[in-house]
Each structure stands twice: as structure tokens, then as C-alpha cells.
Amino acid sequence: MGRIHLEDVEAGMILAAHVMDFNGRLLLGVGSEITERHIKIFKMWGVTEADIQGVEKEQVAAKITAQLDQLLVQEAAALGRELFRHTDLKHPCMEELFRLFTLRKVRQISEEDDHVT
Amino acid sequence: MLREPGDLLDGWTQISSLSIVQSRLNEEINNPRASMSNIGQIIGDDPGLTARLLRLVNSAFFGFPSKIETITRAIVIVGLQQLRDLAMATSVVNLFKGIPKHLVSMESFWQHSIACGVAARILAAYRRETNIERLFVAGMLHDIGRLIINTKVPDQARKALLRSKFNGELLYIAEREVIGFDHAAVGHALLKAWNLPPSLQEVVAYHHNPQAARRFPTETSIVHVADIIVHTMQFGTSGERFVPPLDGSAWESIGLSTSVLSPILDQVDRQANDVVQTILPDE
Numbered sequence: 507m508g509r510i511h512l513e514d515v516e517a518g519m520i521l522a523a524h525v526m527d528f529n530g531r532l533l534l535g536v537g538s539e540i541t542e543r544h545i546k547i548f549k550m551w552g553v554t555e556a557d558i559q560g561v562e563k564e565q566v567a568a569k570i571t572a573q574l575d576q577l578l579v580q581e582a583a584a585l586g587r588e589l590f591r592h593t594d595l596k597h598p599c600m601e602e603l604f605r606l607f608t609l610r611k612v613r614q615i616s617e618e619d620d621h622v623t
Numbered sequence: 624m625l626r627e628p629g630d631l632l633d634g635w636t637q638i639s640s641l642s643i644v645q646s647r648l649n650e651e652i653n654n655p656r657a658s659m660s661n662i663g664q665i666i667g668d669d670p671g672l673t674a675r676l677l678r679l680v681n682s683a684f685f686g687f688p689s690k691i692e693t694i695t696r697a698i699v700i701v702g703l704q705q706l707r708d709l710a711m712a713t714s715v716v717n718l719f720k721g722i723p724k725h726l727v728s729m730e731s732f733w734q735h736s737i738a739c740g741v742a743a744r745i746l747a748a749y750r751r752e753t754n755i756e757r758l759f760v761a762g763m764l765h766d767i768g769r770l771i772i773n774t775k776v777p778d779q780a781r782k783a784l785l786r787s788k789f790n791g792e793l794l795y796i797a798e799r800e801v802i803g804f805d806h807a808a809v810g811h812a813l814l815k816a817w818n819l820p821p822s823l824q825e826v827v828a829y830h831h832n833p834q835a836a837r838r839f840p841t842e843t844s845i846v847h848v849a850d851i852i853v854h855t856m857q858f859g860t861s862g863e864r865f866v867p868p869l870d871g872s873a874w875e876s877i878g879l880s881t882s883v884l885s886p887i888l889d890q891v892d893r894q895a896n897d898v899v900q901t902i903l904p905d906e
Contacts, residue, residue, distance in 0.1 A: 509880075552749065589866055594869065600851075603855045
């Protein structure tokens, strides 16, 4: 089981823990199978993550990066290392921001490339 | 030779329209017999401010389903103190209209500042803080000292920028080396001279050093983190080239999971441009 981002949660996944809103109100119980409608409701109530059976956070993150053009990923990560040079990338908050920077940069570079060609 | 941040404030302390509208608003809000129509009138006396506020409350920032047509209506929906805070934020931008922009473009500066305010407001909303507009204002003003530095000591400002570029230093470190103090200290002195609320003064003073904030550590930590978030988005710049270092205990004190970062970046994407267009003075 692993806590993953709501954006990576798909219909059919099984909850490994209750999902609550930030008031602590139960939205969906452990063991439930998630549907598209649930995901919509989670979003409405400000839920940002869910504990899912049989997945690991790192796995999901790696799968997303693996789908991208690896040359672009390297280019974006190099830019990121310069931009983040004064930060501690071992800190979970900075690690996540670095990951998000890389994903966004890859998207931006490939959009610019599309524009040129 | 400059000795302290206050030395840069010549000509910036006796500020005109900001303090007049602001002090009339404060007076009226603290008056037990205050009426909404009086307050609406004070804002209405400044047509530019009225237009900016109405554009703001009708932007994606608030995302209200129906159009808000009058200031009185805006007060009912947004709240009196909140509207006063927003009035101040939009007025400050106008004060700096027309200052030389050869060091950092004003548009870029306000993009970064406004995005930081938007991010701080969203972080506060995730924490379920009350009156989240004050965090917007604090985030928006966090780098205001840079505008004073660029205007008052442009040569030293340029020297600091070049140092940062060629040595790969953080700009606020370079400022301390070249000028003797950084933009946070100048911003603090300015807000103090303007008599703005102590919470704003403290956030601006310690946004790079949140542990030093004694009275408003939460607000300061929120803006500290918002600044870092916005730096990773590279949406405008106040001159800093690098993501500033995170204070781990500030992040912990906010008490949010790292999974909020991705939706926050998306929300800033959606809102910041709209707010920038609303607040930036028409050229």
C-alpha cells in the first residue's frame, strides 16, 4: 500500500485506508473500490492523496517519468539542478517541488518544440 | 555610506494616496457606528481603486458564480477587513508605477509577487486559516524592499545582481555583502514607516528567516514556503535567480502533506495570471 497523489488515483483501485476531508469527516472507507465519481467528490472536498492497496508512491512516480521523452527529462533535470542549487533536495518538500518542476519543464520544452516544427 | 535600511526611505515615507484612503478606511472600520454605505463611499471616492477591486472580486481568484457589480455587494460577500486588505494591496502597486525598470521589469516583479500572494492564500486555505486575504497581501509585499533598493541605490543593486549571476550566489546574500543589508530589512523598514499592520511587517522582515518571527511565525512560514513554490514555477522574478533554501521547521509548522504541492501549483497557474491582469496598472 502507499499514499499517492489524487491525480494518480484511478477508478478500480482499492483503498488501503479511509479517505477523510480536512474536517476529519469520512468520505470513503477502507477496502472500497474507487469510482470516477468518488475521485470527483474527493477533489471537491480538497482531498489531495489516498492510500491505495498494492501500489507504491515511488512506483507511480517512476511510471509517470518513464512515459516521458528521457532526453527531455535529462534536460529539464539539469536546468532544475541549477535552479535548486541552494536547496536541500533530500527534504521531502523540495524533492516533490523538484519533481514537479521537471514534469512541468518537460511539458514546456515539448510544447515549444511542437511550436517550432 | 549606508548604515541602515531606513536610510533608503527618503521620499517614500510621506506617502500620499495609500495612507489617505487607508487611514479613512481604518477609521471607519473601527468606528462602532460605521455603515457599509460610508465605507463604500470612501472606496468609491477613488474610481481607480473601485474599478480594480471590482475586477479582482470578479476574477478567477474568487471564482464567484455571479457578477459582483458594486463595492457594497463586494463588502457583503468578501468581508470588510478582507476588502480593506485587498484595497491596500492594489494601491501599493500604483505607488510604484513609473519607477525605472532597467534592473527588473515591473511586470515581472509583480508577477512573482502576486503569484506568491496567491500561493500563500491557497496554503492558508488548506490550513483553514481565517481571513486568508491577509496572507495574499503579505505574499504580495514580501519583496517590496527590492523596488526601493533598485530605485534608491541602482548601482549597488546592479552590483548585487551581477555578483549573484557570476558567483551563483543567492541575491539576498549578495545584497547583504554589497549594501550591508538585504531587501527584507528594507521592506520591513518601509512597512513600518507606512504604519502597516505588525503582522505584515514581520512577514516581510523574516520571509527568508522564518525562525526569527516571534509574533507571527505561522504567517511568516506560509509566505516563506509560498515564495519557494513560486520560484519553482518561474512565473516572473524579483531579481532572484535561484529557489531560496527551505527552512525545514517552517515547513513542518505549516503541517501540510507534500501532496498539496501539485494541486497548489495548478491553482496558482489558473489564478495568478488573472490577478496580475487585474492589479497591474494600465500602461
